[in-house]
Amino acid sequence: MKKVVLDEKSIDRALSRIAHEILERNKVPERLVILGIPTRGYHLALKLRKKIEEIEGVTLPAGAVDATLYRDDLGIKKDQPPLKKMDIPIPIDGHVVIMVDDVLFTGRTVRAAMNALMDFGRPLAIQLAVLVDRGHRELPIKADYIGKNIPTSTSEDVKVHLSEIDGVTEVVIYTAEDK
Amino acid sequence: MRLKRKDLLGIEDLKLEEIEQILSTAESFKEVSTREIKKVPTLRGKTIINLFYEPSTRTRTSFEIAAKRMSADAVNISVSTSSVVKGETLKDTAKNIEAMRPDCIVVRHPSSGTPLMLAGYVGCSVVNAGDGAHEHPSQALLDMLTVKERKGSIAGLKIAIIGDIAHSRVARSNIYGFTRLGAEVVVAGPPTMMPAGIETLGCRATTDMDSALKGADVVMMLRIQLERQKESFFPTIREYSRVYGLDEMKLKKAKEDVIILHPGPINRGVEISSEVADGPYSLILDQVTNGVAVRMAIFYLLLGAAKEEGK
Numbered sequence: 165m166k167k168v169v170l171d172e173k174s175i176d177r178a179l180s181r182i183a184h185e186i187l188e189r190n191k192v193p194e195r196l197v198i199l200g201i202p203t204r205g206y207h208l209a210l211k212l213r214k215k216i217e218e219i220e221g222v223t224l225p226a227g228a229v230d231a232t233l234y235r236d237d238l239g240i241k242k243d244q245p246p247l248k249k250m251d252i253p254i255p256i257d258g259h260v261v262i263m264v265d266d267v268l269f270t271g272r273t274v275r276a277a278m279n280a281l282m283d284f285g286r287p288l289a290i291q292l293a294v295l296v297d298r299g300h301r302e303l304p305i306k307a308d309y310i311g312k313n314i315p316t317s318t319s320e321d322v323k324v325h326l327s328e329i330d331g332v333t334e335v336v337i338y339t340a341e342d343k
Numbered sequence: 344m345r346l347k348r349k350d351l352l353g354i355e356d357l358k359l360e361e362i363e364q365i366l367s368t369a370e371s372f373k374e375v376s377t378r379e380i381k382k383v384p385t386l387r388g389k390t391i392i393n394l395f396y397e398p399s400t401r402t403r404t405s406f407e408i409a410a411k412r413m414s415a416d417a418v419n420i421s422v423s424t425s426s427v428v429k430g431e432t433l434k435d436t437a438k439n440i441e442a443m444r445p446d447c448i449v450v451r452h453p454s455s456g457t458p459l460m461l462a463g464y465v466g467c468s469v470v471n472a473g474d475g476a477h478e479h480p481s482q483a484l485l486d487m488l489t490v491k492e493r494k495g496s497i498a499g500l501k502i503a504i505i506g507d508i509a510h511s512r513v514a515r516s517n518i519y520g521f522t523r524l525g526a527e528v529v530v531a532g533p534p535t536m537m538p539a540g541i542e543t544l545g546c547r548a549t550t551d552m553d554s555a556l557k558g559a560d561v562v563m564m565l566r567i568q569l570e571r572q573k574e575s576f577f578p579t580i581r582e583y584s585r586v587y588g589l590d591e592m593k594l595k596k597a598k599e600d601v602i603i604l605h606p607g608p609i610n611r612g613v614e615i616s617s618e619v620a621d622g623p624y625s626l627i628l629d630q631v632t633n634g635v636a637v638r639m640a641i642f643y644l645l646l647g648a649a650k651e652e653g654k
Binding site: 230239240241242244247249284 | 382554649
């Protein structure tokens with residue numbers, strides 16, 4: 165069964181709020197760089213950049229950090245996960261990196277993405293922004309900015325759809341039987 | 344999609360989707376080599392053995408760098424310093440190497456079919472780094488990547504491969520690869536270096552270099568193996584160079600935006616003039632850069648997933 169938990173309007177509001185929270189917490193926006201985890205985290209990063217531009221009038225450098233080569237399940241999974249885009253637009257030394265993903269679940273992707281990032285330099289700090297936190301963490305990782313907390317069971321699947329990729333913008337929960 | 348193979352032995356048995364998967368993976372890997380820290384932890388704990396029965400600098404170094412940038416441990420065995428000179432058979436060498444539990448053996452051998460035979464002896468992955476006059480798949484893949492990068496796509500391009508077709512594993516692998524991707528391939532060389540029946544691989548064959556060059560989008564020059572010259576495939580090097588060497592004059596027959604490839608090492612002034620080799624249309628050094636990315640992709644796709652049961 166499919167249930168829409170966030171529609172386009174609510175996603176837009178959540179991103180606006182996150183943009184404000186980022187600016188509230190980071191007093192020097194010029195020091196920020198915003199990096200999304202492909203595929204959907206990258207598109208969310210671009211949306212957040214636009215929001216921040218509208219609010220503050222600064223255009224932050226934005227890019228993508230692909231965690232694939234740093235995953236802890238390579239050689240365990242049956243398939244080789246396809247590589248995505250790695251695009252670190254500026255030297256991140258001394259910058260505050262806002263890392264963006266669509267769904268925070270086990271925390272393993274975020275761990276891998278942080279390791280990937282460390283190979284590019286020593287950021288002043290890394291802050292994590294996610295559209296959905298669905299719980300069930302397997303690592304001690306927590307988000308700094310959350311669009312919506314959605315308590316789920318592990319048998320459910322949370323998907324973020326974005327118009328750029330999926331033709332429609334929404335967050336849906338699929339329950340086990342139609343997975 | 345996953346590359347479901349233990350070994351990479353040649354281009355001949357690769358499906359179109361497999362070639363495309365390797366090329367797109369290699370495109371992503373290029374970025375790693377541009378970093379300040381050129382290393383990812385992906386193949387940590389894997390052991391890759393380079394077993395080279397023929398001299399090689401570029402290919403062996405490229406495989407070694409690819410392995411190291413993926414955090415695998417690379418060990419080089421060259422025949423001159425190995426027990427092969429003491430009379431050990433290939434099978435015994437293979438079994439002994441396997442007993443040290445490597446994850447992949449990269450093999451180059453003067454005899455066609457050696458990698459296939461080796462793959463049957465060992466449970467780990469085998470990558471063909473050139474076998475006799477048969478195949479050199481990683482070279483063809485890096486050639487395809489270089490052309491794809493510059494031209495956008497390969498389908499519909501005219502590819503001219505010129506030189507010693509008979510002894511060239513590079514030519515064979517590239518004929519398979521480029522025709523599978525939808526390009527038109529024409530091979531040209533002196534009659535003594537043109538194997539009978541080469542057209543059955545799906546290419547056109549000619550001894551007339553001008554007709555091969557006419558309208559070509561890509562010209563791939565093959566190295567003349569001067570060490571073979573004692574077998575007299577052509578009268579003199581000067582004559583070969585005059586008829587089949589690529590210079591700016593001959594190149595005018597090709598398309599204006601033609602690109603030049605050469606698997607190296609080049610013999611300047613023999614199969615290719617210096618102006619052409621160093622000219623703006625030459626992508627010879629891009630090929631070398633792409634070689635590392637292609638080999639990283641090969642290792643990732645062969646070693647990056649769980650092993651099938653029973654292997």
